[in-house]
Amino acid sequence: xxxxxxxxxxxxxxxxxxxxxxxxxxxxxxxxxxxxxxxxxxxxxxxxxxxxxxxxxxxxxxxxxxxxxxxxxxxxxxxxxxxxxxxxxxxxxxxxxxxxxxxxxxxxxxxxxxxxxxxxxxxxxxxxxxxxxxxxxxxxxxxxxxxxxxxxxxxxxxxxxxxxxxxxxxxxxxxxxxxxxxxxxxxxxxxxxxxxxxxxxxxxxxxxxxxxxxxxxxxxxxxxxxxxxxxxxxxxxxxxxxxxxxxxxxxxxxxxxxxxxxxxxxxxxxxxxxxxxxxxxxxxxxxxxxxxxxxxxxxxxxxxxxxxxxxxxxxxxxxxxxxxxxxxxx
Amino acid sequence: xxxxxxxxxxxxxxxxxxxxxxxxxxxxxxxxxxxxxxxxxxxxxxxxxxxxxxxxxxxxxxxxxxxxxxxxxxxxxxxxxxxxxxxxxxxxxxxxxxxxxxxxxxxxxxxxxxxxxxxxxxxxxxxxxxxxxxxxxxxxxxxxxxxxxxxxxxxxxxxxxxxxxxxxxxxxxxxxxxxxxxxxxxxxxxxxxxxxxxxxxxxxxxxxxxxxxxxxxxxxxxxxxxxxxxxxxxxxxxxxxxxxxxxxxxxxxxxxxxxxxxxxxxxxxxxxxxxxxxxxxxxxxxxxxxxxxxxxxxxxxxxxxxxxxxxxxxxxxxxxxxxxxxxxxx
Numbered sequence: 001x002x003x004x005x006x007x008x009x010x011x012x013x014x015x016x017x018x019x020x021x022x023x024x025x026x027x028x029x030x031x032x033x034x035x036x037x038x039x040x041x042x043x044x045x046x047x048x049x050x051x052x053x054x055x056x057x058x059x060x061x062x063x064x065x066x067x068x069x070x071x072x073x074x075x076x077x078x079x080x081x082x083x084x085x086x087x088x089x090x091x092x093x094x095x096x097x098x099x100x101x102x103x104x105x106x107x108x109x110x111x112x113x114x115x116x117x118x119x120x121x122x123x124x125x126x127x128x129x130x131x132x133x134x135x136x137x138x139x140x141x142x143x144x145x146x147x148x149x150x151x152x153x154x155x156x157x158x159x160x161x162x163x164x165x166x167x168x169x170x171x172x173x174x175x176x177x178x179x180x181x182x183x184x185x186x187x188x189x190x191x192x193x194x195x196x197x198x199x200x201x202x203x204x205x206x207x208x209x210x211x212x213x214x215x216x217x218x219x220x221x222x223x224x225x226x227x228x229x230x231x232x233x234x235x236x237x238x239x240x241x242x243x244x245x246x247x248x249x250x251x252x253x254x255x256x257x258x259x260x261x262x263x264x265x266x267x268x269x270x271x272x273x274x275x276x277x278x279x280x281x282x283x284x285x286x287x288x289x290x291x292x293x294x295x296x297x298x299x300x301x302x303x304x305x306x307x308x309x310x311x312x313x314x315x316x317x318x319x320x321x322x323x324x325x326x327x328x329x330x
Numbered sequence: 331x332x333x334x335x336x337x338x339x340x341x342x343x344x345x346x347x348x349x350x351x352x353x354x355x356x357x358x359x360x361x362x363x364x365x366x367x368x369x370x371x372x373x374x375x376x377x378x379x380x381x382x383x384x385x386x387x388x389x390x391x392x393x394x395x396x397x398x399x400x401x402x403x404x405x406x407x408x409x410x411x412x413x414x415x416x417x418x419x420x421x422x423x424x425x426x427x428x429x430x431x432x433x434x435x436x437x438x439x440x441x442x443x444x445x446x447x448x449x450x451x452x453x454x455x456x457x458x459x460x461x462x463x464x465x466x467x468x469x470x471x472x473x474x475x476x477x478x479x480x481x482x483x484x485x486x487x488x489x490x491x492x493x494x495x496x497x498x499x500x501x502x503x504x505x506x507x508x509x510x511x512x513x514x515x516x517x518x519x520x521x522x523x524x525x526x527x528x529x530x531x532x533x534x535x536x537x538x539x540x541x542x543x544x545x546x547x548x549x550x551x552x553x554x555x556x557x558x559x560x561x562x563x564x565x566x567x568x569x570x571x572x573x574x575x576x577x578x579x580x581x582x583x584x585x586x587x588x589x590x591x592x593x594x595x596x597x598x599x600x601x602x603x604x605x606x607x608x609x610x611x612x613x614x615x616x617x618x619x620x621x622x623x624x625x626x627x628x629x630x631x632x633x634x635x636x637x638x639x640x641x642x643x644x645x646x647x648x649x650x651x652x653x654x655x656x657x658x659x660x
Contacts, residue, residue, distance in 0.1 A: 218548015280573030
């Protein structure tokens with residue numbers, strides 16, 4: 001259903017505050033959630049329902065465990081991941097400004113950081129190239145297996161252009177975890193080929209998939225990619241992963257990289273050339289029934305523009321009702 | 331067919347030298363080619379046949395166009411890509427040793443750099459984490475198109491462990507370009523779903539695919555990933571790409587990243603935890619008919635061990651005959 005943008009934002013803000021977050025953190029969390037909601041993603045306000053975002057942890061704070069000119073290792077103190085990863089992005093952007101590159105590892109996060117395209121986009125908005133990798137608890141099977149061992153392990157890559165950032169944001173699972181939750185909430189089947197049930201049989205039932213495992217998005221290559229992201233966001237940054245530590249105590253980590261284009265081709269030249277590549281690729285010959293070749297992030301950006309123009313946003317009816325109840329109870 | 335390892339190496343060395351490369355460069359090129367050949371990859375000695383590796387360029391030299399403590403931009407002077415990217419890896423490893431991170435962009439390469447897992451593995455052999463991205467001339471279509479606009483744009487990620495490096499090396503195309511050449515040479519069909527002919531019809535004929543376009547390996551996500559690798563290895567590092575410059579004059583570029591684990595968890599802890607994750611994942615429940623869960627690079631590493639033990643390596647008969655002729659003519 002269509003909902004007034006302002007109303008949705010007010011309800012969501014009230015819900016976040018009701019979980020005990022201070023104003024400043026609530027504003028960050030709202031911004032991350034609306035990034036996905038406006039793009040039609042599945043990491044939006046669904047996270048406020050069904051206990052998706054837990055109460056604010058009391059007393060935890062972010063500490064810098066190691067630091068060099070170009071790098072930092074952050075301990076998130078089990079604060080909300082969206083708050084901590086935003087801080088990591090600030091550090092990476094600053095270091096890239098001062099030393100050409102900022103490389104920030106993050107461990108001890110609480111809950112999901114949301115759509116990591118949000119963080120990659122912030123880096124590109126600052127005129128830098130962003131690479132963001134995130135681990136999640138195990139719910140995805142390696143190729144050849146049906147037991148959850150991998151996270152949905154998304155990656156995001158961003159690049160400034162003359163017409164705003166180009167942002168790729170993709171889970172390495174065949175479907176995002178919140179996509180499964182969304183399907184379950186709204187009584188829909190999963191697309192075929194995305195999941196196994198607990199016995200290793202292919203399933204399109206979201207409830208069965210939640211007891212079994214998701215697949216990666218594209219066979220053995222995507223399984224390998226997810227595995228390496230697990231290593232980059234677990235062992236490398238001191239977060240837990242399958243085989244090491246207890247995930248619940250150290251929610252899988254993040255690796256955030258910001259690169260200043262001045263190290264290489266320079267910002268002006270980069271923006272010009274990125275836009276030239278985009279422009280050329282979009283003019284490629286199209287397969288039958290294809291209206292347009294879309295570059296990463298383009299579909300989502302259009303939805304944002306439409307939502308802002310109309311001051312309206314799409315929300316699942318069930319979710320909106322649940323959100324209103326949470327906000328009313330606040 | 332099985333061939334004595336020593337004989338193949340001698341023939342390949344003679345062939346490389348016959349193209350005018352000095353001894354030192356020939357040794358590097360041979361090492362890169364044998365890395366793939368021993369792993370059963372399609373970036374091995376096939377590159378010496380059919381004009382795969384051109385004559386050594388006369389007089390070109392590698393220059394460092396920009397440099398900071400943690401980064402360098404290299405102009406390859408149109409020297410052989412394997413020689414130049416090996417140099418880039420040396421620089422990245424050294425900078426990661428001195429400053430925790432080495433970030434090296436490379437442009438103006440001549441021909442293909444081979445299996446980029448080779449370079450990522452060198453970085454992990456040095457105890458660092460490696461990320462290597464490579465551009466190639468356009469032969470792959472974006473999702474929704476059948477016109478070549480993307481390169482096969484491989485990526486490699488490597489990580490040290492207690493039992494040797496874990497190395498992911500994957501083209502973002504559904505099949506590697508040299509896989510198509512190999513299928514053509516040996517009269518085999520392509521696997522279904524890998525390519526379009528020039529009219530946008532799906533094809534399994536390698537000759538038709540060479541006139542048409544390859545697909546990426548896993549739908550819209552892999553198309554987006556390939557697109558971003560194109561931006562990282564073209565506009566960012568001053569190499570050409572579709573829409574900017576003429577690829578033949580500035581063979582698409584490379585981005586090489588080496589990260590010292592000391593920035594984060596530390597080398598000993600990283601090796602231990604990577605091995606723990608590998609060990610756990612390999613014990614996951616297996617689907618029917620699956621003998622073993624393999625982690626990235628594992629299958630290839632086994633083939634290398636077998637080849638070394640038996641002093642024998644697999645080679646396509648046609649390729650071996652062609653190689654012998656090139657070496658004899660030298």
